Amino acid sequence: MKQKIREIVLQAAQKAFSIGELPSSEIPGVEIEEPKVEAHGDYSSNISMVMASVQKMPPRKIAEAILKYIDNSEGIIEKTNIAGPGFINFQLKKSAWHPFLLKVHNENTKYGASDIGCGKKVQVEFVSANPTGPLHVGHGRGAAVGDSMSNILSFSGYEVQKEYYVNDSGRQIRTLGLSVYLRYRELFGKETEFSDDYYQGDYIRDLALLIKEEKKDLFLDKNMEDEAVQYCARFASDYILKGIDNDLKSFGVKFDNWYSEQSLFDSDKVDSAINNFKNKNIIYEKEGAFWFKTTDYGDEKDRVVIRNNGLTTYFASDIAYHKDKFDRGFETIIDIWGADHHGYINRISASIEASGHDRDQFKVIMIQLVNLLRGGEPVAMSTRAGEFITLKDVIDEVGNDAARFIFLMRHYDSHLDFDLELAKKKSNENPVYYVQYVHARISSIIDKGREEYGIKDIDLNDKSVSMLTEPEEIQLIKAMARYPEVIRSSAELLEPHRITFYLMNLASFFHTYYNKHRVLTDDKVLTHGRLYLVMAVKIIIRNGLALLGVSAPDKM
């Protein structure tokens, strides 16, 4: 609808020019928007204001000239007027909205889908937590955002791959192995010094116990220590990774690919990426270490890729990893990181540019921290002491739907308060149920219509639909007409929370309508029209929730 108004306005402006009422044909960025104030109509355009300086005419004069040539042959415009500094306001006929209902029904699960992605290959990498411990709520937020963003992008015509990068190499894995090994020794009554550098937490002891059951006292032999630590490391990280996978699956998040850091070394991709940069003279040697000149690409300082002990840094594998993403044919890669990694953006961007790709082919979504609360009070979380509430704990307590919805209720740039008590409440304080309730209510109406009114199929005719003239009905249809634009901006800006807010708004309109008007009435024609209306609402609620990864129950 917005597009249609835009065309009408632009055509009118051109006509006004060709007839000679406007001196210039130049038309700068024209906006069509939905005014916040109802009195300003359904749509308004700022065209005369943005044209004022080009035309060297006062905005209101321009507006008058354009208005003369507005083409209303389709009869959708009720009235127009010029207001304020020069806005052109359009009031549409009620009947102009009715065709949208048909569109929603026809397109059904595809309503709101688009091809703005043109089939471009996009990779979304998210969670990618190290396999050294269970997932926590912060990872949950990343999982919800990444998964939903992937849904939205593929719904918008991108070819999306969801990837989890597994840091299964390097120092932290060895530390994990040592931690488990020490706990293993403890199980045999050996004295150990378990410093803060090791992974705390009971799960390390559980792992040690598993190894004890499997290997008995085999690893107590001092000569076996190296082998034992290595075994513990691999055993533990495999085990933990499996747990992470399970937790994510039960959260409804499935990855298309798990990419191992170790495989980058095994296939010599790290070496070749570094050699490539050496040949380009953007890696140099200093004080026994090798440095990548990231300052050439806007970083604050150069970064080490090979330490003077000969070992590569995490950054080195990341260079190879991101290069490999492009080698696999992705045109855009999206990384979702915790906010604490922000210092990393510049150096990864640098490596991407140095590999011959465009900086804006790489997008980083930085997710702000989650504060876990219970009844308004912060939940004590101490990683050092190994006391923390895991993502699994949270989901077990509040359920998938509530957790996912809450994670997507904020812009990812905002800190998020996640209150466990609130997440369990079944009231307006907890908007997930508010939205789901719409779906359940409509399902119930449809059931009742079938059972008590004998309505099996909607008898769709213009007469039924044209009876939808109540303000609340038009409000609902207008909101539904806006849905594709919400999806689109959500995809373009990579902001899933826009859908969450949209759904809460649509739900609010529905509840208002529901309380004021009956769907099932004695008037058969009207009843069919209204059923057609609420079924369209149901379709959108279901679609929107699906993009968020939240279920749409028929009963609550």
Add this chain to the structure above:
RNA sequence: GCCCCCGUAGCUCAGUGGAUAGAGCGUUGGAUUCCUAAUCCAUGUGCGCAAGUUCGAUUCUUGCCGGGGGCACCA
């Protein structure tokens, strides 16, 4: 010290240059012989401060103030 993010109603937050800045919670008062009250209706002196760009700034620029995070040959 340098870098990034944030600062909007009592609280938690929406608002990618437009007119009179919104929602939920909280407060107070109301609504159910009728499709699910997990609902609805009513109730509001707020864009941290100051310059700049613009016809127009909560939105863009700069500076300051306040909160968080980051500044390793760690990941």
